[in-house]
Amino acid sequence: MPPKKFPTGFSLVELLAVIAIIGIVMGIALPALSTVGRGSSLTMAGSAVTNLAGLARQHAMSRNTLTALVLLANQGTDSDYRAFAVVEYKPGTGWSQIGKWETLPVGICVDAGATEECSFLLRSPNPFPFLTGTKQDNPPVLFQGMPIRNPEGYAARIFTPGGGLQNATAPAQIRLVEGDTAGGVMRYSHRNSMGKPANFFDIAIVGATGATKISRP
Numbered sequence: 001m002p003p004k005k006f007p008t009g010f011s012l013v014e015l016l017a018v019i020a021i022i023g024i025v026m027g028i029a030l031p032a033l034s035t036v037g038r039g040s041s042l043t044m045a046g047s048a049v050t051n052l053a054g055l056a057r058q059h060a061m062s063r064n065t066l067t068a069l070v071l072l073a074n075q076g077t078d079s080d081y082r083a084f085a086v087v088e089y090k091p092g093t094g095w096s097q098i099g100k101w102e103t104l105p106v107g108i109c110v111d112a113g114a115t116e117e118c119s120f121l122l123r124s125p126n127p128f129p130f131l132t133g134t135k136q137d138n139p140p141v142l143f144q145g146m147p148i149r150n151p152e153g154y155a156a157r158i159f160t161p162g163g164g165l166q167n168a169t170a171p172a173q174i175r176l177v178e179g180d181t182a183g184g185v186m187r188y189s190h191r192n193s194m195g196k197p198a199n200f201f202d203i204a205i206v207g208a209t210g211a212t213k214i215s216r217p
Contacts, residue, residue, distance in 0.1 A: 045104040045176050046201035049084060050212050052102060053174075053203065056086045057210040059098065060159035065089050066166075068158045071110060071120065071174075072101070072143055074184040075153040079103055081110040081181050085141055097141050104176070111175040111197065113186030119171035120205075121155045152184070159210050168207030176201040 053069055060067035066089040072079055082104040087095050104110075111118045141148055148154050158166040165172060177197040178189040190198040202215045 041105045041108050042176060042178060042199060042201050045108040046203060046214065048102060048104070049174060049176065050203050050214060052084050052086060053205055053210075053212050055098075057159045057163050059086065059088060060161055060210075061163045063088065064161045065091075066158050066160060067098075068095070068156045070141060070154055070156040072148070073112070073121070073153055073155045074181075075143065075148060076183075077144065079143070080184070081112050082108070083143065087141060095141075101143065107178060107180065107189060108176055109180055109186075111177045111179075111186060111200070112181050112184060113188075114175060114196075117200075117202070118173060118175040120157060120174045123157065123167060123170040123172060124155045157205065163210040165205060165207045165210055170207065172205040172207060174203045174205075176203075 056067045056069040059065075068087045068089075070085045070087055071081065072083040072085075074080055079101075083101045084103075085101050086098045088098055089095050110121070112121065115121050141154075157172050160166060177186075177200045179187050179197070180189075181187065188197050192198045200217060204213045204215070205211075206213065
């Protein structure tokens with residue numbers, strides 16, 4: 001007598017149950033993965049800005065010259081508050097850019113809406129390009145082929161040959177957040193119950209030494 005053949009495969013009810021379970025799991029997992037991704041971008045951006053500040057400080061000390069960390073601010077581009085450059089001063093010549101602009105990941109920018117926490121925006125030397133007895137007429141920095149002439153178009157701090165900052169007693173903290181700007185207005189992607197950024201990356205430059213300190217919530 002031949003053995004009985006049992007039906008194989010899944011019934012429609014079983015397939016629907018499996019699909020429902022997968023949907024529930026994905027609904028829980030995707031927001032968590034998205035949060036991890038945003039946090040990773042913020043950390044990567046914070047590390048990049050910290051390294052640029054360190055580069056500017058090291059360049060000032062090794063070349064025995066003034067070196068500035070410059071942030072593109074309200075210049076009317078999609079990279080406002082997201083692009084950084086380093087410029088150096090050469091006696092008799094003036095200021096010139098070192099390397100290329102470094103742009104933060106899309107969705108991460110300097111917090112233009114909180115100057116108390118982002119004091120780097122308040123203490124820029126003026127006027128740009130920080131002329132010091134030279135005959136240099138044009139700004140030393142171009143962005144997308146255009147000079148940054150607008151006083152609100154940049155923020156910067158200058159490292160001295162000793163490694164510290166000019167006007168060293170003035171706070172110099174850079175706060176990176178999740179969000180973007182439009183017309184100089186800050187728009188946070190994620191807020192806490194107080195309306196503040198739910199996540200941030202603070203880089204404080206110590207005025208006396210130029211060293212950086214990092215803090216996270």
